[in-house]
Amino acid sequence: MISFAFWEPVIIISLINVVLVTGLYITAMSGQLSMATAAIAGIGGYVSAVLTTNFDWPFIPAVLAAAAASGFVGASLALVTLKMRDFILKLTTLAFGEAVLVICFNIEYIGGANSFTGIPFYTDLKVVLVLVAISLYIAWRFDGSRLGFAARAVRDDPVAAAAMGVSIARARVLTFGLGAGIVGAGGAVQAHYILIMNPGELGFFISLNYIIFLLFGGMYTMWGPVLAAVVLTGLPEVLRFAKEFRLILYGLSIVIVVLWRPEGLVTRTPTGVPRWYSRFWAATPEPAGADNPGRVGESKADSAN
Amino acid sequence: MDLFLQQLLNGLIIGSTYAVVALGFALVFTVLRVINFAHPDIFMTGMFAGLLAGVHISDNFLVVVAAGALGAGAVGLALERAVLRPLRGKDILMTLLGTLGVAIMLQNGMAALMSPDPVAYPQALPQIPLLTGTISLSSLQVVNVTISVLILAGVSYYVRMTRYGRATRAIAERPDLASAFGVDVNRVSQISVVLASAMGGVAAVSVGLLYGSAWAFVGLLYGLKAFTCMLVAGNRYFEGVMVVSLALGVVEAMVTGYFSSSLRDAVAFFVLIVILYFRPNGLFGSYTV
Numbered sequence: 001m002i003s004f005a006f007w008e009p010v011i012i013i014s015l016i017n018v019v020l021v022t023g024l025y026i027t028a029m030s031g032q033l034s035m036a037t038a039a040i041a042g043i044g045g046y047v048s049a050v051l052t053t054n055f056d057w058p059f060i061p062a063v064l065a066a067a068a069a070s071g072f073v074g075a076s077l078a079l080v081t082l083k084m085r086d087f088i089l090k091l092t093t094l095a096f097g098e099a100v101l102v103i104c105f106n107i108e109y110i111g112g113a114n115s116f117t118g119i120p121f122y123t124d125l126k127v128v129l130v131l132v133a134i135s136l137y138i139a140w141r142f143d144g145s146r147l148g149f150a151a152r153a154v155r156d157d158p159v160a161a162a163a164m165g166v167s168i169a170r171a172r173v174l175t176f177g178l179g180a181g182i183v184g185a186g187g188a189v190q191a192h193y194i195l196i197m198n199p200g201e202l203g204f205f206i207s208l209n210y211i212i213f214l215l216f217g218g219m220y221t222m223w224g225p226v227l228a229a230v231v232l233t234g235l236p237e238v239l240r241f242a243k244e245f246r247l248i249l250y251g252l253s254i255v256i257v258v259l260w261r262p263e264g265l266v267t268r269t270p271t272g273v274p275r276w277y278s279r280f281w282a283a284t285p286e287p288a289g290a291d292n293p294g295r296v297g298e299s300k301a302d303s304a305n
Numbered sequence: 306m307d308l309f310l311q312q313l314l315n316g317l318i319i320g321s322t323y324a325v326v327a328l329g330f331a332l333v334f335t336v337l338r339v340i341n342f343a344h345p346d347i348f349m350t351g352m353f354a355g356l357l358a359g360v361h362i363s364d365n366f367l368v369v370v371a372a373g374a375l376g377a378g379a380v381g382l383a384l385e386r387a388v389l390r391p392l393r394g395k396d397i398l399m400t401l402l403g404t405l406g407v408a409i410m411l412q413n414g415m416a417a418l419m420s421p422d423p424v425a426y427p428q429a430l431p432q433i434p435l436l437t438g439t440i441s442l443s444s445l446q447v448v449n450v451t452i453s454v455l456i457l458a459g460v461s462y463y464v465r466m467t468r469y470g471r472a473t474r475a476i477a478e479r480p481d482l483a484s485a486f487g488v489d490v491n492r493v494s495q496i497s498v499v500l501a502s503a504m505g506g507v508a509a510v511s512v513g514l515l516y517g518s519a520w521a522f523v524g525l526l527y528g529l530k531a532f533t534c535m536l537v538a539g540n541r542y543f544e545g546v547m548v549v550s551l552a553l554g555v556v557e558a559m560v561t562g563y564f565s566s567s568l569r570d571a572v573a574f575f576v577l578i579v580i581l582y583f584r585p586n587g588l589f590g591s592y593t594v
Binding site: 033080083084088091092094095096098099102103105106204205208211212215216219244245247248250251252253254255258259262263264 | 388391392395396398399400401402403405406407408409410411412413414416417525529533536567568570571574575577578581582585586587
């Protein structure tokens with residue numbers, strides 16, 4: 001339609017969003033939906049920006065340091081919110097994000113309200129593709145790991161999970177730390193693409209975008225949020241012909257998808273399967289045992305009714 | 306001392322608007338178990354409905370207020386019918402996403418329809434300074450607080466004394482049992498959403514009159530704070546929500562007055578984390594999802 005030069009930034013931004021939402025997906029796997037994604041990405045971005053600009057670190061160690069710093073912050077946040085549930089937990093992460101924003105506004109060393117500028121340009125399509133591959137590989141391996149199963153058990157029923165010997169604290173702290181680490185790496189790469197860090201970009205309304213990606217795609221599979229991040233980042237650009245109505249169409253498409261698929265775009269339950277096939281499927285139950293804990297990742301919404 | 310009194314006054318004025326919006330969140334949550342993220346933007350729609358009526362019909366105060374209530378109420382009715390009802394019983398996060406989509410539509414729709422910048426509000430009431438000198442107070446501020454207080458008193462009366470108000474509390478306590486006892490859940494939900502929207506619309510008109518402008522993105526200023534107030538207070542007692550909202554307004558005004566306005570949000574959210582760490586269900590208790 002339009003040249004690659006127009007689409008390349010869109011592709012890079014949407015792939016960075018894929019990395020961030022993958023981190024959010026891992027965090028949310030143990031039932032703690034972080035509302036501070038933008039703040040944690042911002043911490044990663046600031047760390048990497050300061051290290052490369054003021055201390056002349058090379059790119060890759062700086063990104064790793066950013067991931068480590070963000071992961072540490074995420075794990076600490078999980079420790080603070082360990083006893084909280086549902087909305088209170090989300091609200092605390094929200095408040096944390098807003099607090100980080102205000103703190104960044106008031107630190108002169110990183111530019112305060114004037115933004116941190118002069119960040120070297122490192123990020124191109126290749127770098128982003130490598131990071132996407134790494135984070136998807138981590139998420140994929142994590143999905144099938146013992147800790148992944150433990151995290152989903154904690155999400156679906158913390159009491160039962162604890163009774164089965166799963167450590168809630170361990171699952172929550174590790175998932176939050178790992179997810180925040182990936183978000184931090186994504187934030188660092190984003191900083192080296194946008195080349196400017198402004199505290200305003202750390203707020204709740206930016207974090208909300210990633211939550212929209214996660215829920216739109218369905219938070220029970222890894223591919224759902226990835227698909228949603230690509231589609232929803234590209235959608236406002238595709239809709240550019242509609243001028244000022246494009247964001248209305250954006251909102252409308254979210255509402256339509258929510259009404260049409262209330263469990264998210266990609267779900268674990270097979271849909272559109274012919275009846276004879278699903279009957280056959282139902283006739284062969286999976287052996288649930290210690291090695292195969294069954295379909296733990298089944299969505300809550302299926303059992304809630 | 307003058308600074309203290311002035312900031313106390315300013316805090317109560319802003320807090321009373323927080324209270325009305327927070328009460329809208331709480332009313333919808335207790336009945337439908339849904340966080341209605343479109344609520345702050347329904348508030349904004351009411352503000353613009355009042356503005357349009359003031360410009361095109363008459364700038365009589367009552368006409369403007371009625372238009373605000375009707376406009377916001379109509380949006381609330383449509384929202385309940387089109388989005389909230391089909392999603393009842395589904396994952397609460399998905400209803401949150403659905404109402405967020407509606408919020409994006411309302412904000413950008415109003416920005417496209419009117420203007421992305423603040424628009425001047427019709428002068429339905431004259432601005433008369435009541436107190437001048439060290440402490441200032443204008444007639445519009447009094448009107449703003451009076452409207453909020455009337456709304457809050459009306460909601461307290463409604464949920465405690467009327468037939469549908471009792472049904473509201475019954476659904477809040479046990480949604481499954483209430484319908485077994487003959488409560489029409491659909492009807493009560495609809496009334497609750499429309500009521501929450503309409504009172505948001507009236508409060509929005511009084512805010513528009515007070516500041517003399519309406520803005521398509523004004524919901525962002527009130528929504529987050531009001532949502533916070535609802536969670537800090539817990540949604541079990543509406544009176545608790547009102548008290549916490551007023552307190553937040555006063556705390557913000559004090560921080561702005563004595564320290565700096567850039568610290569305002571940080572202090573509010575810090576107090577919030579501390580309170581929630583010790584009382585995870587809010588100060589006065591919450592209904593859970």
